Amino acid sequence: MTRTLPTLEDVARASGVSTATVSRALNAPKRVRPETLARITAAVEKLGYTPHFGGRALASNRTFTIGAVIPTMENAIFARGLQALQEQLSAHGVTLLVATSNYDPDEEAAQVTALLGRGVDGMVLIGEARDPATYLLLERRGVPFVLVWSWRPDCPWPCVGFDNAVAAREIAQEVLDLGHRDIAMIAGITHGNDRAAARVAGVRQALTDRGLTLPPDRLIESEYSLDAGVSAATRLLALTPRPSVILCGNDVLAAGAYSAIRQAGLSIPDDISVTGFDDIDLAQVLDPGLTTVHVPHRRMGETAARLLLDLERGAPVTRNIALRTGIVRRGSLAAPPA
Amino acid sequence: MTRTLPTLEDVARASGVSTATVSRALNAPKRVRPETLARITAAVEKLGYTPHFGGRALASNRTFTIGAVIPTMENAIFARGLQALQEQLSAHGVTLLVATSNYDPDEEAAQVTALLGRGVDGMVLIGEARDPATYLLLERRGVPFVLVWSWRPDCPWPCVGFDNAVAAREIAQEVLDLGHRDIAMIAGITHGNDRAAARVAGVRQALTDRGLTLPPDRLIESEYSLDAGVSAATRLLALTPRPSVILCGNDVLAAGAYSAIRQAGLSIPDDISVTGFDDIDLAQVLDPGLTTVHVPHRRMGETAARLLLDLERGAPVTRNIALRTGIVRRGSLAAPPA
């Protein structure tokens, strides 16, 4: 069954050269004479030779693999960023290894260790908040890494992302400008999640700037899932006075809010406004369209890939890349009811 | 920088045994005396030892990795199945390597080769339709694989999925039972995609059973994306007589249809009905809720993982596992307008 595969040596024999030359032909073609190269290529073709990954990893101490640990694949937001990351890496012969942490810091640490064990040459991590031990581990190993989705001017590690607090503040300001005063928010779980925390902080900031506050009963932290969004929104709708707008930590939560609102027999935006964060496809499918913060996921993934690749070959790089977000105005946000 | 990592030998020295014993302690703990084991474990801990992946792969000719090639991560449907697959594999110490083909058969073949090159111990592939050469390659290498998302009684390869044609036929029958006669369909691209093709075939079957047909202008094949769904639906709405229902090849297309319909100033289901396929979260967020075919994605992923694991250790297995789908009735399907 497992007919033994052709090895470098087989190729060498078949093309009448040494294994060293074959290896060079494969890894640095300009270093072998064209005719030799041709002979080797032919032999490779004929034998159907593929380099043995383990052998290569062992000898070169490189795996041409980079690892990413994301919270979950089930959120379109990460899927899209990953897809871009992967495309970019593939183009450079690098494979992407994806692990998920389910938003659990300990689980994330475990996955980082696992990936390191597999000898990844680099790593992509979401956000900045994590156990210092993890950063230490990464540095000890000398494995380059880049943080995505988060950004702040003085982030000590290479990162490509955006300022979640600023983005959240901007959309909150827009809400305030429309005259809303009874404001509520459904945030993600902030523990161990700097993005979620920054979004709350941004909203708070906008309120404070106008002398307002976000009372505890008007801020619900919720798992990033549709069902959780529905129940959080349901609770908020029961409040007196009823909020005139619900700011959501991401679009999925906003979709949940839509369900709850519809179920309560209310209408968006006449009775109540809703905003999201991320601008996934879902946002334009909802009726009315969701006013949300647009995040350039794909660009983030691509940029991260390039940065990591540069980091790996020791190229001089800008280690701290900020991307712009923007507000996408659709129908879900309007002035509060009179 | 890249401080050299501790090796098996370091552990052996630190615990006063041979590397062979350490290796056994790690891979088959019951084969070493408890006290020895304890000493080794302590040394491992103290040195922070992690097995070197390449070395292990080289010596054992196994990578504890299985590969999956999916069309795209951006469709929630695959994301969910993958997540389940991964969780199940992780629990058995196996890592999942994901590659994407973007629904392109050639690209898929290339990705399979790439994964094989990385020495995956097994593979998960979506659907059955692909170049025979790919199957040949897999068999030559003796790499076990399982097909997911597709199923038919006499599929020659291990598979876990459902009968797409039957599922599509069932929902089409339901549509017909409600009295619809002006039927249109937005299908996925059927070339190289047996699931999409089977869904069309199923719908056709249902129509034929009642002496009806699906005229060419009422069947549009479309990329599985929101925008493509919108434009396909727009074209269908312009037909005379206007279809009373649009059957969609998946939920994303259905969401696109919603947009187009809303934009045309029509209402679902009063003016026109819509059905989907997959039952992703989106289906319940749409307003009205989308009547669709529920596919047990998570279970499919889990089952595939188990099957693959069994296949790998040569356990006797049922190679051909059918999962049940069902129709989820929400508000998007009603009798045609009078």
Add this chain to the structure above:
DNA sequence: CGGATCAATGCAAGCGCTTACATTCTACCT
């Protein structure tokens, strides 16, 4: 108490590849 049996461990040969260093060719110059 000698020997057989079996569990625990050690020995050492690779697994397929890369790469520093040594060797051989091939212009090209004087």
Add this chain to the structure above:
DNA sequence: AGGTAGAATGTAAGCGCTTGCATTGATCCG
């Protein structure tokens, strides 16, 4: 023609781990 630099290639030493086989040490039986 002799010499030399530089390109092309070969030699061989590992990279860290697993595993078949050999060895040792206990245990148990007659």
